[in-house]
Amino acid sequence: MAARERKPNGKLAALVAECRWTSNGEFARAVNRAGTEAGYKLRYDESAVSHWLSGTRPMAKYQKVVLETLTRRLRRPVTAFEAGFADRPDIQARSGDTVTGLIDLGSMDMDPSRRGVLGAGLYSVALSIPGWPDIIGRFERLKTDPHTRIGMAEVEAVIAMTERISEIDDQFGGRTARPMAAAFMVNNIVPHLKATAGEEVRKAMLSAAADHLYLTGYMAVDERLDLLGQAYYTKALELALAADDHLTYCTTLRGMSVQAVELGHGGPALRYANAAAAASPEAGPRMRAFLAGQQAHALARTGDRTGALVMLRAAEVAMEQAESKAKAHGSYDPASLSYHAAQVNYELGDREGAIRALLHSERVRPVVYRRARVRHRAMLAEWQLEAGRLEEAVQNWHLALDDFPHVQSGRADDRFRTMLSAAQPYRRNPHIRELLDRARPIAPRTA
Known part of the structure; x- marks a missing residue:
């Protein structure tokens, strides 16, 4: 039986041109990065993109990765039909x-x-x-x-x-x-x-x-x-x-903003944070601090220095006014505010200011938040190592390891893997060797 003749994918070609990538290789690398988020180890290169443009479709399970890459670049949803990966649009009604x-x-x-x-x-x-x-x-x-x-x-x-x-x-x-x-x-x-x-x-x-x-x-x-x-x-x-329920609606939008900024997507993070703030015009001071702190972080991630500092100050003022405590898993306290100050300073290039703010956050955080203690002490160590303060970094990594075996957290695992990677170039240092020797037996399975 003769092979079906493939027609060039003009729809995909138009999208790629609209994306203004410098080469097909840049497109392929963007797909590979998005695939890493989804747990795939993709190795696409320029030849793969050429095949797609000639009419070959990516494997079904990877098509969503390609579509998401186009969506991120164009800042609008791109469907399989629009990209030439489906013969007809999906018109099935959603319940x-x-x-x-x-x-x-x-x-x-x-x-x-x-x-x-x-x-x-x-x-x-x-x-x-x-x-x-x-x-x-x-x-x-x-x-x-x-x-x-x-x-x-x-x-x-x-x-x-x-x-x-x-x-x-x-x-x-x-x-x-x-x-x-x-x-x-x-x-x-x-x-x-x-x-x-x-x-x-x-x-x-x-x-x-x-x-x-x-x-x-x-x-x-x-x-x-x-x-x-x-x-x-x-x-x-x-x-x-x-x-x-305005409180849970705004808290959830803020959570979506936190997720987006942690994944490196400043634009969506700011969109969610702004939507949360817009939906709570009569919020009390603690809620205003809660939302403004996240807006500050998202603005800093997008490079808006002035906006980030203005919103951080708004969060500080609102926190000073706050009198009541929100519910446990939606609360915003001085430790959380200092954490946001640390993130804003770090995004804006003030590493020492970020370290000072995160140190303060660690001092005032309630002891019950063990997972946050692991993550933030490890983050503090990473920043201290970047600043050339190796012994302080090792000390905070050891403190993080004290709690790490008791926490089942993917984000804590990420910090553990970052520790191994950051410490490796200094493995001849006796303090680093001691740290790595302690860490290896308790490493997460995929570290």
Whole structure:
């Protein structure tokens, strides 16, 4: 049988021209970098791009990586049809049933055999976020179970369980706590959302569920399952809007901004941070500090020095005015503010100022936040090594290693791997050798 004649992919060629890459090799390298985020070790080069332009399509499981690369470059969604990777557009309707989506999402997350599938997703910079009016009527289609009725006691149980899981997360990391959060969502929260309830109880349950989803998304991000984290965050926004819950809506948008800036996407990080601030015009001082600190970090990542310093000062002023404490996993305290000051200073090139701010953050952080202690002490050590303060860096890495074995966290694992890489050029130094000898037996599996 004769091979099917391939036609040049004019659609892809037009997109590549619009991207203004200097060469096909630059396009290929951008795809490889995006693939690394999704857990793929791609080795595309100029010849691969030439094949795509001539009509060969990338392997199905890698097409999303190529499309996401184009999306990031063009700053707009690019579909498989638009890129010439599909013969017809995807016009299949998407269900608006949030509860059904929660069952699908949570059931996958509970199943250990699906963890690889969840980990292979690619973070999307083009994710659309639901605005406040978009959700009206969404839950009117929800079919309730006439045989089940809930009251405030069930709402209080969800809130209490979320708080307990949050405490476990702070102590031991997202990899430990998230499976139980997903199971609780599917087995307890979803039935409550389907139950008959008065309007006050119904909204309170939606709010409690949104808060639980935000926490679960945060734990997925901590495990470096970034697409999964986005999915949980998006559902949290939908439920928060349905509950008229500004606090959880804004907290979730801020969490999405934190995720984006950690992945190096300053533009989306600023978009989410600004959306959170715009949605809370009457926020109290602690919430204003909470949001302004993240805006400052995102602005610094985008290179806006003046804007970053203005927002950092706004966060400092608001923190001085704050009198009440927010809920545990959404709180913003002086340690968090100093952390943002450190990040802003570092992004703007003030390494010593960043070190001073992070040292202060470590001094005032409550002892219960063990995962943050591991990550931030390791980050402090990295900055100290960059500044030529090797012995101080080694000391802080040792402090991070004191807690590291007790924390199951993908972000903590990332800091561990960075430590190994940063210390390697100094391996002849006796302090570094001692550090590496201590670290190797407790290294994460993929370090």
